[in-house]
Amino acid sequence: MGRRVLLSFLGLSDYEYCYYTYGGVTSSYTRFIQTAVYELFRGDEPMDVVVFATKEARDRNGQDRKKGDKLLEGIDTAFRRIAPEANVKIVEIESGQDEQSNWRLFDRIMGEIEEGDTIYFDITHSFRSIPFVALIALNYARLVKQADIGAIVYGWFEVLGRPVDVEQMPAEQRVAPIVDLTSMARLLDWTNGVDQFLRTGDASIIQTLTAKENSAVFRNPSSTQTMRNEVKELNQLTKRLDQTEKVFRTCRSLQIDEEVQKFHEQLARVRSSSVEAIKPLVPLLDVMEKKYAMFDDDPIMNSWKAVRWCLDHGLIQQALTMLEENAVTAVCRVLGFDLRDEKIRGDVHSAIEILLRDIPKEKWRVRSVELVEQIIDFLSPYKGDLKPFSMLKERRNDINHAGARPQPLKAEKFWPDAEQSFRELGVFFERMSALAKTMQVAKENA
Structure with a gap:
C-alpha cells in the first residue's frame, strides 16, 4: 500500500499568520499553508510531507528569522509545533524557468513520488511554470507509478486583503478558506x-x-x-x-x-x-x-455503418465479420427470413457463393435447392454489387484462422482490403435498404 503524501512549494514571501478552514474545520494559527493542509487532510494516519523550495526560499522561510522586532517562525518550527509526527522533507529546486530547468523540476517531483502513493497537492505558493510542470508530473505519475490524487488545494489567503492590511488584523479575523480544486483534475x-x-x-x-x-x-x-x-x-x-x-x-x-x-x-x-x-x-x-450520430432508424444501413464504426476504431476482425454477416442479414430482411435461423443464413451464404462463382447446379452442396434457387433469382440483378463478397470472405477466413493457413495474408493488408470491401459493398446495402423501404410502403398500403 502506498503512502499518503503532501506535495507543496515554498516561496520567498513574508507569509502572515492566519487560520485556514476547510469543510467546517479550522487549522492551527500558522504562517504556512502546508501545516494547515496537513492538519485538515491528514485523516487517521500521518502523511509524509515534501516541500519543494529554491535555496533562497529555504534560507528565508525554512528556519526562524527576525523581521524587525518580530520573530517569524520557519516551516520546520511550524511543523514541530503543530504536527511533530509529520515526516517533512525539503527538496531544493532551481529558480530557472527555461526548458532544461522545467525538465529537472519534473524529474525532482517524480523522484519524490513512490509506487501507489496518494498525493495531496498544494499549489498555493507555486509560481510561473511550476503549477503546469507539477500537474503534468502528477498525471504522469498516475500512469507510470499508479499514484492517485487525494486532493488539489489552494490556500486563498488573498480573500483577507493585502498582506500589509492583514498585518493589522486581530488573529480572530484572519480566517482564510482552502479551496478544493480536485474536481478540475477529474475533468x-x-x-x-x-x-x-x-x-x-x-x-x-x-x-x-x-x-x-x-x-x-x-x-x-x-x-x-x-x-x-x-x-x-x-x-x-x-x-x-x-x-x-x-x-x-x-x-x-x-x-x-x-x-x-x-x-x-x-x-x-x-x-x-x-x-x-x-x-x-x-x-x-x-x-x-x-x-453514434451516424445511426438512424434504417436497420440495413445501420448494419453497414456498424462496419464503419469498427474500421474507425481498429477493429479489423470485427469489421470483416460484420460486413459479411450483415450483407446476409440485409438479404434476410428483404426476403422476410428469420434473421437468426442458422440454416437459412447458410442458404443465403451458399446462394451468394454459387452466384459469384457460377457453380453449376450439379455441384451444389446446399440444404435446400429450392430455397437457394429462389435466393439466387432474387440476387442475380445485384451480382455486380456483390462482387467484393468473394475477397471479403477470404479475408475473414484468413484472419479468423489466425494465419495458420498456406500463404497467409500479411498483417498490413487486412485494413486496406477491409476498407475497400466496405466501400464497394455500400452500393449493395443501399439497394437492399431502398428495396426494403419500398416493400414496407407497399405492405402498409395493401
Whole structure:
C-alpha cells in the first residue's frame, strides 16, 4: 500500500499568520499553508510531507528569522509545533524557468513520488511554470507509478486583503478558506477517458470515473437525494456506453440498433441534470453523442455503418465479420427470413457463393435447392454489387484462422482490403435498404 503524501512549494514571501478552514474545520494559527493542509487532510494516519523550495526560499522561510522586532517562525518550527509526527522533507529546486530547468523540476517531483502513493497537492505558493510542470508530473505519475490524487488545494489567503492590511488584523479575523480544486483534475480524467473512447471505442476509463463519482456522492452525508439520483443516471449512462461498445467488439450486430437507442435515451436523461459536478461534462457528452450520430432508424444501413464504426476504431476482425454477416442479414430482411435461423443464413451464404462463382447446379452442396434457387433469382440483378463478397470472405477466413493457413495474408493488408470491401459493398446495402423501404410502403398500403 502506498503512502499518503503532501506535495507543496515554498516561496520567498513574508507569509502572515492566519487560520485556514476547510469543510467546517479550522487549522492551527500558522504562517504556512502546508501545516494547515496537513492538519485538515491528514485523516487517521500521518502523511509524509515534501516541500519543494529554491535555496533562497529555504534560507528565508525554512528556519526562524527576525523581521524587525518580530520573530517569524520557519516551516520546520511550524511543523514541530503543530504536527511533530509529520515526516517533512525539503527538496531544493532551481529558480530557472527555461526548458532544461522545467525538465529537472519534473524529474525532482517524480523522484519524490513512490509506487501507489496518494498525493495531496498544494499549489498555493507555486509560481510561473511550476503549477503546469507539477500537474503534468502528477498525471504522469498516475500512469507510470499508479499514484492517485487525494486532493488539489489552494490556500486563498488573498480573500483577507493585502498582506500589509492583514498585518493589522486581530488573529480572530484572519480566517482564510482552502479551496478544493480536485474536481478540475477529474475533468482532465474525463477528457482522457472520452479521448480514449473516441480513438478506440473503449469506454472503460469513463465507466471507472462515473463509478467513483457515484460512490463518492452516496458516501457524502450532505448529498441531496436529487444529486444522488442524477449522479446515478450518469453512472447508468456509462454502463450503457460500455454495453454498446461491447456489442461492437463482440459482433452482436442484431443488437446494435437497440443498444444505440438505449444509449441515446439515457444520454437525454443525463442532459437534464443540474448537478454542478456534471455540468462540465456536457461538452464531452456532446462528443460522445456524435460517435453514434451516424445511426438512424434504417436497420440495413445501420448494419453497414456498424462496419464503419469498427474500421474507425481498429477493429479489423470485427469489421470483416460484420460486413459479411450483415450483407446476409440485409438479404434476410428483404426476403422476410428469420434473421437468426442458422440454416437459412447458410442458404443465403451458399446462394451468394454459387452466384459469384457460377457453380453449376450439379455441384451444389446446399440444404435446400429450392430455397437457394429462389435466393439466387432474387440476387442475380445485384451480382455486380456483390462482387467484393468473394475477397471479403477470404479475408475473414484468413484472419479468423489466425494465419495458420498456406500463404497467409500479411498483417498490413487486412485494413486496406477491409476498407475497400466496405466501400464497394455500400452500393449493395443501399439497394437492399431502398428495396426494403419500398416493400414496407407497399405492405402498409395493401
